[in-house]
Amino acid sequence: MPNDNQKELAGQFQKEMTRQKAQELGVSPDTLTTRVKNGKRIWIQKAQLHAELEKQRQVGSKQIIRSIRGGNNSLYSCIIFEAKRVMKLVNEEESLNALDRRDYVVAVEKIHSSAVTWAEEISSYEDQIDQAKKNDPVFGQGERVMHEMLSAQKDGNPERVIELKNAYSDLLKKYERRRKSILPYIESARTCRLSLQKEYWKILQTGWKVREESIQQIFKQFNNAAREAQTQELKMDFKSAREISQSLNDIASGLRNRNPGSASDSAAWDPVLNELKALVDRQMDLWIQIQFLANQIQSIESKTRTGMAFQNQKKDKK
Numbered sequence: 361m362p363n364d365n366q367k368e369l370a371g372q373f374q375k376e377m378t379r380q381k382a383q384e385l386g387v388s389p390d391t392l393t394t395r396v397k398n399g400k401r402i403w404i405q406k407a408q409l410h411a412e413l414e415k416q417r418q419v420g421s422k423q424i425i426r427s428i429r430g431g432n433n434s435l436y437s438c439i440i441f442e443a444k445r446v447m448k449l450v451n452e453e454e455s456l457n458a459l460d461r462r463d464y465v466v467a468v469e470k471i472h473s474s475a476v477t478w479a480e481e482i483s484s485y486e487d488q489i490d491q492a493k494k495n496d497p498v499f500g501q502g503e504r505v506m507h508e509m510l511s512a513q514k515d516g517n518p519e520r521v522i523e524l525k526n527a528y529s530d531l532l533k534k535y536e537r538r539r540k541s542i543l544p545y546i547e548s549a550r551t552c553r554l555s556l557q558k559e560y561w562k563i564l565q566t567g568w569k570v571r572e573e574s575i576q577q578i579f580k581q582f583n584n585a586a587r588e589a590q591t592q593e594l595k596m597d598f599k600s601a602r603e604i605s606q607s608l609n610d611i612a613s614g615l616r617n618r619n620p621g622s623a624s625d626s627a628a629w630d631p632v633l634n635e636l637k638a639l640v641d642r643q644m645d646l647w648i649q650i651q652f653l654a655n656q657i658q659s660i661e662s663k664t665r666t667g668m669a670f671q672n673q674k675k676d677k678k
Contacts, residue, residue: 435556436479438637439563443472446567453570455577467566475559482552485545492542502535550626557629564636571647575605578654604646608639 382389450456450464493499505528512520525532579602 435553435560436475439475439556439560440472442560442563442567443468443475446563446570449567449570449574453574455574456570460573464566464570468563471559471563471566475556478552478555478559482549482556485549485552489542489545489549492538492545496538498531498534498538501531502538505531506535554626554629557626557633560633561629561636564633564640568640568643571643572609575647575650578650579605581654605650608643608646 378389382391447465447468450461450468453461456464505524509521509524512518512524
């Protein structure tokens with residue numbers, strides 16, 4: 361843990377860097393705040409930050425995360441990464457009581473275990489699908505023709521689509537029969553992917569709840585100190601943090617209402633999960649920022665107590 365001098369120096373450094381950045385941009389320091397991006401702290405105008413939040417709310421990422429074979433970007437890898445991050449947070453978060461900590465640990469362990477089970481099942485189905493395609497060249501040939509037909513259709517070339525259908529009529533019939541033979545594996549894999557998506561939803565929500573408890577505890581603990589702080593810039597930063605926190609909670613509330621729940625189509629989950637992940641990452645940035653502000657307030661309180669103690673000593677000597 362940093363000592364009071366380190367916290368004071370960090371606060372002074374933050375203030376000076378903000379002043380220099382504001383001067384560079386030609387804006388008031390009160391209009392700037394910080395966020396963490398790619399492991400680095402950057403300065404951003406508060407209005408721009410709110411605009412980014414609104415954009416995240418309205419437009420989710422269109423990227424579809426592969427279930428298993430996407431390396432570090434696979435759905436399974438994302439779940440495991442978040443589970444480790446949340447477990448570390450739960451073990452280190454001082455605001456949690458023993459009962460809540462135990463409940464969170466049990467919940468994370470259950471999500472982790474379920475993700476491993478579903479990943480093993482989906483991997484088994486995908487292996488069977490791959491083996492079937494490897495053993496029969498009709499799959500590869502048919503898929504290439506289907507891909508070309510879809511491209512022609514997207515390009516607005518119906519003549520080419522008809523031409524391909526006529527030219528490869530026999531092949532497409534064989535391909536359709538082969539595809540139906542592996543359809544049970546495909547449907548089972550989709551069911552497993554849907555289960556993985558639900559586990560991803562759970563771990564993102566769990567991490568959100570733990571960080572939100574921490575954020576609210578910091579707000580509660582330093583509420584009076586923030587009001588009494590003599591540094592106007594610090595007051596503005598804390599006010600901004602509260603506003604951002606409320607914005608995030610408003611968006612999260614709307615996102616929870618969009619929870620696909622028991623929807624059987626995994627495609628319905630993709631946009632909501634991507635939007636929730638963007639929101640969770642933004643909350644993480646805010647959480648780091650609020651902890652930094654809390655350290656600054658601790659430094660101010662420490663200096664105030666030291667000054668009061670010094671004055672009392674002088675009075676006692678008199």
